[in-house]
Amino acid sequence: MTENDWIEAGRKLFAGPCEFFFAAAKPDGLPPVGAPEVAFAGRSNVGKSSLINALTGRNALARTSNTPGRTQELIFFDLDGRATLVDMPGYGYAAVSKEKSASWGKLARDYLRGRPSLLRVFVLIDGRHGLKASDHETMKLLDASAVSYAVVLTKRDEVKLADQDARAAATLEGLRKHVAAFPEVIFTSSRGGEGVPELRAHIARLLAEREGGGPAAL
Numbered sequence: 189m190t191e192n193d194w195i196e197a198g199r200k201l202f203a204g205p206c207e208f209f210f211a212a213a214k215p216d217g218l219p220p221v222g223a224p225e226v227a228f229a230g231r232s233n234v235g236k237s238s239l240i241n242a243l244t245g246r247n248a249l250a251r252t253s254n255t256p257g258r259t260q261e262l263i264f265f266d267l268d269g270r271a272t273l274v275d276m277p278g279y280g281y282a283a284v285s286k287e288k289s290a291s292w293g294k295l296a297r298d299y300l301r302g303r304p305s306l307l308r309v310f311v312l313i314d315g316r317h318g319l320k321a322s323d324h325e326t327m328k329l330l331d332a333s334a335v336s337y338a339v340v341l342t343k344r345d346e347v348k349l350a351d352q353d354a355r356a357a358a359t360l361e362g363l364r365k366h367v368a369a370f371p372e373v374i375f376t377s378s379r380g381g382e383g384v385p386e387l388r389a390h391i392a393r394l395l396a397e398r399e400g401g402g403p404a405a406l
């Protein structure tokens with residue numbers, strides 16, 4: 189399987205239907221365990237919902253907004269019965285009320301810690317800013333829960349070409365203390381589409397490994 193084969197497998201996977209099927213506002217209100225779940229976590233406004241739209245090639249599948257705090261529940265999308273994409277509420281946004289922020293935090297933490305069908309978490313990091321303390325907190329929680337995760341940089345189109353490699357390298361360096369982090373970062377743009385085929389390929393590969401087959405199993 190070459191990288192190109194995985195890119196093609198990813199393209200096919202995400203060319204299929206993808207539909208919203210569940211919104212959970214409470215940790216005890218999750219949908220029944222089904223297809224493997226791939227969750228998108230990260231600070232408010234980092235571009236989680238936009239990246240789900242870019243992956244699936246649908247402009248308005250996940251709701252996005254200029255105002256941080258748009259996604260307030262765990263939003264579940266069925267990717268053709270093969271996988272479930274989970275759009276998570278963001279963290280690290282001070283302007284929401286303490287009470288609200290604590291309840292979102294609990295929902296997200298409980299989900300990340302205790303979901304048997306959770307196959308991988310993508311921790312999204314704003315490419316303009318790099319890793320923040322709240323990102324390290326989230327990754328510590330994932331390390332402790334033994335949930336496998338990978339970091340994805342966002343908003344590549346907002347970062348000067350000359351700075352992109354350094355930002356990716358610094359981010360990778362920042363992951364060294366996190367034992368469960370996948371040792372690669374993908375730098376994406378939901379605007380220009382850079383990195384999106386690679387992220388689709390990564391997900392296709394994970395699913396294939398889980399299903400115990402090569403591309404034929406796709």
Ligand SMILES: Nc1nc2c(ncn2[C@@H]2O[C@H](COP(=O)(O)OP(=O)(O)OP(=O)(O)O)[C@@H](O)[C@H]2O)c(=O)[nH]1
Pocket residue numbers: 230231232233234235236237238239251252253254255256257258259260276277278279342343344345346376377378379380
């Ligand atoms: N330039 C640029 N803007 C982006 C990109 N991805 C997202 N944005 C913008 O960033 C803002 C936040 O995007 P969302 O996708 O709503 O972010 P989110 O992480 O889901 O935010 P919450 O749900 O509030 O946690 C919006 O104004 C998007 O248009 C990108 O790749 N490039």
Ligand SMILES: [Mg+2]
Pocket residue numbers: 236237238251252258259275276
């Ligand atoms: Mg969102």
